[in-house]
Amino acid sequence: MKDPERLKIDYSVLARGRSRLFASRRAARQLELDILRDAISESERRLTEMMRTAEELSEWVERRREQRAVRPKALVPAFPETVLALVAPNEQVNAVVGDASERFHDNVAQFGETRARRLYWISTVKSVWPLIWSAAKRLGFVTLLIQTIRRVLG
Incomplete structure (x- = not known):
C-alpha cells in the first residue's frame, strides 16, 4: 500500500491537473463564445449594410419615378x-x-x-x-x- 504522504502529493498533482483541465475547458468555451460573438457582429454588420443598400435603392427608384413624372411629354418627330x-x-x-x-x-x-x-x-x-x-x-x-x-x- 502507498504511504499517506505519497497520496497527498498525488492528490495535489491530480487537483492541479483538474484545475488546468477546467481552465482549458473554460478557455475553450470562452474562445467559442468569442468566435460566435464575432460571427454575430459580422452578420449584424452585413445585415445593416444590406438594409442601408436597400434603403438607398428604394430612394433612387423613388427619385427616378419623380423625375419621370415631372419630365415634359415627348414631342412627336x-x-x-x-x-x-x-x-x-x-x-x-x-x-x-x-x-x-x-x-x-x-x-x-x-x-x-x-x-x-x-x-x-x-x-x-x-x-x-x-x-x-x-x-x-x-x-x-x-x-x-x-x-x-x-x-x-x-
Whole structure:
C-alpha cells in the first residue's frame, strides 16, 4: 500500500491537473463564445449594410419615378409626321397622324423616348411606302419606268 504522504502529493498533482483541465475547458468555451460573438457582429454588420443598400435603392427608384413624372411629354418627330400628313389621303390625314402619334406616346412610356423615335420613323416609312407606290401607279410613273427599262434592255 502507498504511504499517506505519497497520496497527498498525488492528490495535489491530480487537483492541479483538474484545475488546468477546467481552465482549458473554460478557455475553450470562452474562445467559442468569442468566435460566435464575432460571427454575430459580422452578420449584424452585413445585415445593416444590406438594409442601408436597400434603403438607398428604394430612394433612387423613388427619385427616378419623380423625375419621370415631372419630365415634359415627348414631342412627336416633326418631319415624319409632316411626310405622313402629305402622303396620306385627305380624308384619312387626321386618323393616320393621330394613330401614329398615339403609338409614339405608348412607345415612349414602354421603351423610352429614343427607341420610340426610332420606331416612329420605321412605322412612318412602312406606312408611307405603299402610299407612295399607289400614287406613283396613279401617275403612271411605274408604267413609264417599265417601258424605259424594256427599251434599255432591248
